[in-house]
Amino acid sequence: xxxxxxxxxxxxxxxxxxxxxxxxxxxxxxxxxxxxxxxxxxxxxxxxxxxxxxxxxxxxxxxxxxxxxxxxxxxxxxxxxxxxxxxxxxxxxxxxxxxxxxxxxxxxxxxxxxxxxxxxxxxxxxxxxxxxxxxxxxxxxxxxxxxxxxxxxxxxxxxxxxxxxxxxxxxxxxxxxxxxxxxxxxxxxxxxxxxxxxxxxxxxxxxxxxxxxxxxxxxxxxxxxxxxxxxxxxxxxxxxxxxxxxxxxxxxxxxxxxxxxxxxxxxxxxxxxxxxxxxxxxxxxxxxxxxxxxxxxxxxxxxxxxxxxxxxxxxxxxxxxxxxxxxxxxxxxxxxxxxxxxxxxxxxxxxxxxxxxxxxxxxxxxxxxxxxxxxxxxxxxxxxxxxxxxxxxxxxxxxxxxxxxxxxxxxxxxxxxxxxxxxxxxxxxxxxxxxxxxxxxxxxxxxxxxxxxxxxxx
Amino acid sequence: xxxxxxxxxxxxxxxxxxxxxxxxxxxxxxxxxxxxxxxxxxxxxxxxxxxxxxxxxxxxxxxxxxxxxxxxxxxxxxxxxxxxxxxxxxxxxxxxxxxxxxxxxxxxxxxxxxxxxxxxxxxxxxxxxxxxxxxxxxxxxxxxxxxxxxxxxxxxxxxxxxxxxxxxxxxxxx
Numbered sequence: 001x002x003x004x005x006x007x008x009x010x011x012x013x014x015x016x017x018x019x020x021x022x023x024x025x026x027x028x029x030x031x032x033x034x035x036x037x038x039x040x041x042x043x044x045x046x047x048x049x050x051x052x053x054x055x056x057x058x059x060x061x062x063x064x065x066x067x068x069x070x071x072x073x074x075x076x077x078x079x080x081x082x083x084x085x086x087x088x089x090x091x092x093x094x095x096x097x098x099x100x101x102x103x104x105x106x107x108x109x110x111x112x113x114x115x116x117x118x119x120x121x122x123x124x125x126x127x128x129x130x131x132x133x134x135x136x137x138x139x140x141x142x143x144x145x146x147x148x149x150x151x152x153x154x155x156x157x158x159x160x161x162x163x164x165x166x167x168x169x170x171x172x173x174x175x176x177x178x179x180x181x182x183x184x185x186x187x188x189x190x191x192x193x194x195x196x197x198x199x200x201x202x203x204x205x206x207x208x209x210x211x212x213x214x215x216x217x218x219x220x221x222x223x224x225x226x227x228x229x230x231x232x233x234x235x236x237x238x239x240x241x242x243x244x245x246x247x248x249x250x251x252x253x254x255x256x257x258x259x260x261x262x263x264x265x266x267x268x269x270x271x272x273x274x275x276x277x278x279x280x281x282x283x284x285x286x287x288x289x290x291x292x293x294x295x296x297x298x299x300x301x302x303x304x305x306x307x308x309x310x311x312x313x314x315x316x317x318x319x320x321x322x323x324x325x326x327x328x329x330x331x332x333x334x335x336x337x338x339x340x341x342x343x344x345x346x347x348x349x350x351x352x353x354x355x356x357x358x359x360x361x362x363x364x365x366x367x368x369x370x371x372x373x374x375x376x377x378x379x380x381x382x383x384x385x386x387x388x389x390x391x392x393x394x395x396x397x398x399x400x401x402x403x404x405x406x407x408x409x410x411x412x413x414x415x416x417x418x419x420x421x422x423x424x425x426x427x428x429x430x431x432x433x434x435x436x437x438x439x440x441x442x443x444x445x446x447x448x449x450x451x452x453x454x455x456x457x458x
Numbered sequence: 459x460x461x462x463x464x465x466x467x468x469x470x471x472x473x474x475x476x477x478x479x480x481x482x483x484x485x486x487x488x489x490x491x492x493x494x495x496x497x498x499x500x501x502x503x504x505x506x507x508x509x510x511x512x513x514x515x516x517x518x519x520x521x522x523x524x525x526x527x528x529x530x531x532x533x534x535x536x537x538x539x540x541x542x543x544x545x546x547x548x549x550x551x552x553x554x555x556x557x558x559x560x561x562x563x564x565x566x567x568x569x570x571x572x573x574x575x576x577x578x579x580x581x582x583x584x585x586x587x588x589x590x591x592x593x594x595x596x597x598x599x600x601x602x603x604x605x606x607x608x609x610x611x612x613x614x615x616x617x618x619x620x621x622x623x624x625x626x627x628x629x630x631x632x
Contacts, residue, residue, distance in 0.1 A: 157543070157553070177570075191596075192598065210583035211590070215490045217581070221577055224509045225573060233570075
């Protein structure tokens with residue numbers, strides 16, 4: 001049968017699927033019961049989450065003196081974790097927005113879960129600035145509200161305030177974008193529940209689907225709003241990590257005060273985000289039997305993005321090194337020499353190995369299409385990207401201008417607890433999502449079936 | 459005036475499109491089409507006018523931008539100028555470079571949320587709204603043409619004949 005697409009492109013939906021099969025396959029995890037593995041992983045995640053929440057409450061009750069911070073290193077794991085989580089979130093928006101603008105059909109299989117990942121990651125990220133305030137009950141001071149202090153307004157010149165606006169805009173816009181896409185799929189689940197006579201899930205999904213009926217006018221507006229929101233989300237995602245990088249770049253700390261930071265951080269964010277998408281998708285496609293939708297082809301395409309952004313990150317590292325030497329500023333030169341050969345050399349070389357060398361193996365097609373290898377590498381990249389932020393933050397701070405202030409940073413059990421807790425929050429949310437939300441966009445997969453389904457490409 | 463409706467159910471969007479074309483050619487007015495995913499090219503056939511959602515989005519964006527600029531001017535220039543690193547606190551224009559990031563964020567914030575709210579209002583969907591698709595299978599794998607007889611002068615028999623001829627799987631009257 002003739003197809004709508006060049007035969008050289010690999011099919012994105014395998015197996016001879018009908019529209020009804022797609023609904024069945026994607027609705028199955030929601031309509032079925034959770035298996036034992038799900039409960040085990042969920043229990044571990046909830047325990048980690050509760051432990052983290054306990055550590056957060058301890059921090060709020062006692063103060064941030066419970067962390068390993070000191071007078072020299074006054075910013076460490078909190079901001080490292082913040083930047084790491086925000087970065088992970090970026091892949092979701094990139095997949096849903098940028099790939100939509102580029103009309104990349106392969107985004108359809110992964111966008112829903114990548115967007116969910118974005119939202120949960122931003123929740124984890126937003127926790128850190130909140131608890132770092134020390135007095136979290138004063139958090140509303142970051143908003144430009146009329147107040148009793150002689151109308152002392154917030155400082156719009158400060159990158160930290162730009163961050164408040166960037167993160168809240170990013171979170172809320174991603175949430176709306178995600179939800180608008182979910183509404184038609186909730187309607188599919190709702191009508192399936194009605195036909196199977198399941199009153200409770202019908203009632204729940206009725207509310208969640210907002211009464212979506214799939215009429216032509218609604219679909220017409222749906223396509224329009226998806227396109228315009230993608231157009232808005234694309235510069236938004238670039239602006240968010242640019243602003244995060246400006247938290248550092250606008251300061252005068254050696255190693256932070258560089259103009260390369262915005263593009264370098266954005267590339268790093270996409271790099272780490274895609275690695276996290278790989279980690280999650282490789283497990284999810286297996287657990288909920290979606291291997292025919294998230295195919296080896298999808299994995300290879302994502303690996304190509306990882307390789308590209310990893311290479312950009314590598315170029316940025318080397319440019320930074322070159323510029324510190326070329327600038328002739330001895331503070332800059334020392335900062336980078338100290339990173340590579342000082343007491344934190346192991347963190348620096350862990351970052352270099354994980355982020356610069358390891359993604360280069362993806363030049364090999366065989367390794368790009370190897371699932372086990374991809375899974376291991378995705379975790380390596382995530383570790384590497386955490387170390388990148390740690391290296392930037394702690395190695396620049398721990399050698400202050402006065403050698404008498406030189407010191408090392410050691411995380412306290414509360415630091416570690418909160419980080420583990422955010423992993424718990426993330427996975428708890430993601431596991432709940434995987435059981436109750438359609439993890440693939442049902443409507444959008446149906447819309448690409450005729451152009452990319454394997455039975456139409458024969 | 460009768461309020462009766464005819465529903466033609468199809469298994470394929472291309473077949474539905476051809477059928478809709480045949481119906482419109484005979485002068486039948488199609489009330490609406492229900493489908494599990496957007497059918498490309500159906501809008502001009504059944505006469506759905508292009509949406510103006512993007513224009514609304516642009517206006518919301520302008521509102522957001524103006525709001526942000528007014529906020530900077532009022533708080534940091536007019537009401538309580540502060541010396542922050544020697545930045546020009548007496549002029550909005552001269553201090554503008556530092557205000558660009560938040561201006562951008564506010565523009566996007568208002569454009570995106572304004573558009574989303576408009577989208578919900580125009581589609582008349584909200585939590586608690588009851589769905590009105592005539593057949594529950596239209597969110598799964600079926601496609602439906604809805605014809606309101608009150609809006610049509612073509613006879614029922616004729617409409618049914620066209621639907622049948624062009625490949626409708628089921629034809630129901632309500």
